[in-house]
Amino acid sequence: MADASPLLVEIRGNLQIMTLNRPEAKNAVTLEMAEAMVTALDAFDAHPELSVGIIVGAGGTFCAGMDLKGFLQGKRPTIPGRGFCGITIKPPRKPIIAAVEGYALAGGFEVVLACDLIVASREAKFGLPEVKRGLAAAGGGLLRLPRRMPYHIAMECILTGDMLSAERAHQNGLINRLVEPGAALDAAIELANAVAANGPLSLIASKQVATESVDWSRSDMFERQAAITNPVFASQDAREGASAFAEKRKPVWKGV
Template identity: 45%
Template sequence: MTSSEPSPALVVSSASERDPRICVITLNRPERRNAFDNEMADAFADAVDAFENDSQFRVAILRGNGPIFCSGMDLGAFAKGERPGLDSANGFAHFVRRPRRKPMIAAVQGGAHAGGFEIVLACDLAVAEASAKFSLPEVKRGIIAAGGGAVRLPQRIPAVIAREMLFTGNAIEAERAYELGLLNAVADAGKLEDAAYNLAAQIVGNAPLAVLASKQVADDALTAGEAVAWHTNRRGWDTVLASNDALEGALAFKERRLPDWTGS
């Protein structure tokens, strides 16, 4: 790319070629494993707003360009002081706590890690390729899964498994995620788009108002007990954010070395 050529959009949104009632939102920063900095978070917020406000769209498929769905927060940007949405009312990527009226399906290739996995948890439904992996490795970087991982994962799967993922930062594979109820379907290689579309097509085939009302009721039932957890989440994030270990974790990752934890 020459200096005169415009940079590609960090988030691309368009109607599906298969059905114009389905919106396809694509995270488009493959050279950074679709990791979020402030600019990308703002672009994502605009794309979600456009989907919500366009009466043509009834459901969205969220995908990632490149070999991986999303690796979470750009730790290089974090080390420079960026906090992509984490200090906003809507949370990481301006998305994980954002009120939404319409259903959204995450379509995961490669993997969803850290904030990328938290985005999946914030979506209504999810499908993944069989080779995909999921993890919350924040403790390996000196921070916590403050984008909803520590809040939502224990609500979705057995607590001991959620704690293992949160405390070790280790990944699980797509089949295991499906067994635990984190995915609606696991697709063979090259079939992810079909799996996401088939699910979206079933949704748009139903009564629009009934789908919206059903989502609202289901969301309220799930989030009624989250208020206290989000408050605790905020306190935990503030604590680690002020620590030396948070910066050390980001720098060690960027410099490809083992972190030197001080516990301070």
């Protein structure tokens, strides 16, 4: 019997795979799914042996956005302080990858944009169709998309509401890996393993600086960076990384 949980969580080594699990509704996000995502992401961030997360959709598609039936019942799938599907306002501290097959539309595309890396099938389709419904992509689409790809391409997507092909998204720098249909999760796992081989403290600090420094001033940006990166240089893992390099072996990270 299929698992009826709206979000499936699987641990593979030091990876956590989170599957949006409403294939009968193209994985449209419900309040229950958003709450489950918050729980899963908090557990992911807190687990000392987990380094990288992956979000994927069940049934050959990523996510069609908000569940409209739930919306009509007054159940918006947005968590205060965390955003749509529990991730768009406050993504996890650790790196996270979107593995996209099929459609990633509206809030589904905004979940993708909340991730640090994107792997997609050549047949995947992305879109922010909110303007076609008299709405606005307020779950991060309007904020993130113009920063992730050329402004005019992003604005065409935002203002027409038309879909963006994976090929065009890849050509314009939005997608890290473009793969054959059905191969997105395997390629995301391969990419995640390459990331997860690195120091866990280094990954968290590097993501924090890269994401937070967007609005730092030139006068204090190195000082603010140092507050985040100095503890990494003083860590046991930093000594282990240097020792492993000198001894020509793989490092054994402790996360301290």
